[in-house]
Amino acid sequence: MEVQVGGLVGLYGGAVAGILAWWFGRRMAKKQRGLDELHDHIWQKARAISWFFTLASSYLLFTLILFGIELKAGMILGVIILVHLASWAITGMVLSINMNMTEPLKPSRVKFGIAIVLVSLIIFTILSITTGNWWFLIASIPPTIIGVLCALASEISNEE
Structure with missing residues (x-):
């Protein structure tokens, strides 16, 4: 060893x-x-939401194991901690931006952006696992960035 x-x-x-x-x-x-209290509330809420993402990733990894895909303990723990910390950070940033904006983000845009991120990550992860080529995960970066920008973009108003 x-x-x-x-x-x-x-x-x-x-x-x-x-x-x-x-x-x-x-x-x-x-x-x-x-x-202040708002900061504490935002990050406490973000931490609570990140546990739902962690639970979903645990179920996804257990499902992959049940389908016969061999996963090592280090890889599983790495994925789970990455999902937990990344979802905590992203949720905290979205909540912080939303609380400090003059006009709050539209929930439909946020949900659409999150859907883009999740669908692209799921598709490229499945593609990576089935082909055995982990470079496919890099292809998920552009749709993820587009999804985040879509979720955080405020609606452009035409005042003419």
């Missing part, structure tokens, strides 16, 4: 970088009086 130095550096280096970014962000927010 050999030690993978790059994996250890990535694992613990990523944790240290994340903790430092979190600490620096909170310090800057505290200086600008950004740590």
